[in-house]
Amino acid sequence: MATLFQNPISHLLTIFTLFCFITIPSTGANYGFLKSIVAKKIELGKEKLSHFRFYWHDITAGKNASVVTVVQPPSNASATSFGMINVIDDPLTEGPQLSSKLVGRAQGFYTLSSQQEISLLMAMNFVFVEGKYNGSTITVLGRNTVLNKFREMPVIGGSGLFRLARGFARLKTYKFDIKSGTATVEYNVYVLHYY
Numbered sequence: 001m002a003t004l005f006q007n008p009i010s011h012l013l014t015i016f017t018l019f020c021f022i023t024i025p026s027t028g029a030n031y032g033f034l035k036s037i038v039a040k041k042i043e044l045g046k047e048k049l050s051h052f053r054f055y056w057h058d059i060t061a062g063k064n065a066s067v068v069t070v071v072q073p074p075s076n077a078s079a080t081s082f083g084m085i086n087v088i089d090d091p092l093t094e095g096p097q098l099s100s101k102l103v104g105r106a107q108g109f110y111t112l113s114s115q116q117e118i119s120l121l122m123a124m125n126f127v128f129v130e131g132k133y134n135g136s137t138i139t140v141l142g143r144n145t146v147l148n149k150f151r152e153m154p155v156i157g158g159s160g161l162f163r164l165a166r167g168f169a170r171l172k173t174y175k176f177d178i179k180s181g182t183a184t185v186e187y188n189v190y191v192l193h194y195y
């Protein structure tokens with residue numbers, strides 16, 4: 001035993017070398033915080049494709065106002081309001097009328113992100129309130145050229161019943177009041193998800 005502790009540094013080196021030799025060939029690397037598991041373990045269920053249709057209301061004024069401008073465009077010379085940022089908590093309804101059934105809310109922001117045309121970068125969470133979907137979210141991040149008839153944005157994820165969601169949203173303006181800026185947009189969202 002005495003010789004074992006005579007040179008503790010070389011002893012440690014030997015152990016370290018042995019350790020690398022044993023663990024690296026079997027796992028590639030030793031990361032204590034990460035391991036592969038089978039999907040069954042987190043009970044994802046079967047993957048399925050769902051189609052949602054609802055109407056998104058961006059209301060600029062009045063008692064139901066749902067959008068606030070938090071950053072004005074830095075220069076009024078920009079015809080495209082380049083640089084403006086709006087934060088939204090917009091109602092999502094089953095039908096095109098605001099008074100129709102509320103299915104959720106779109107919470108997030110959009111920024112005017114083009115110097116050449118009216119185009120938004122949108123980052124939103126759709127938070128559903130209906131039945132078993134109550135509290136589950138779908139996240140949309142994309143480019144929205146609002147004056148075009150059809151637009152499309154990616155669904156980049158989700159939570160709750162929409163874990164690992166991916167898909168896309170197709171948008172079509174239903175109503176736009178150019179004076180106030182209030183808009184109603186039809187969203188058709190196609191999502192691959194589990195449950």
Ligand SMILES: *[C@@H]1O[C@H](CO)[C@@H](O)[C@H](O)[C@H]1NC(C)=O
Nearest residue numbers: 071072073074075076077078
């Ligand atoms: C842009 O116009 C608004 C309202 O007309 C004004 O309050 C703001 O100061 C202007 N901004 C610049 C950078 O000129």
Ligand SMILES: *[C@@H]1O[C@H](CO)[C@@H](O)[C@H](O)[C@H]1NC(C)=O
Nearest residue numbers: 061062063064091098099100
């Ligand atoms: C506010 O929204 C409700 C429906 O949620 C609607 O019945 C009401 O007319 C709206 N009020 C205004 C001022 O637009």
Ligand SMILES: *[C@@H]1O[C@H](CO)[C@@H](O)[C@H](O)[C@H]1NC(C)=O
Nearest residue numbers: 128129130131132133134135
């Ligand atoms: C949705 O969940 C919230 C709490 O997370 C609850 O207050 C609300 O009543 C629920 N709504 C429905 C329709 O179940």
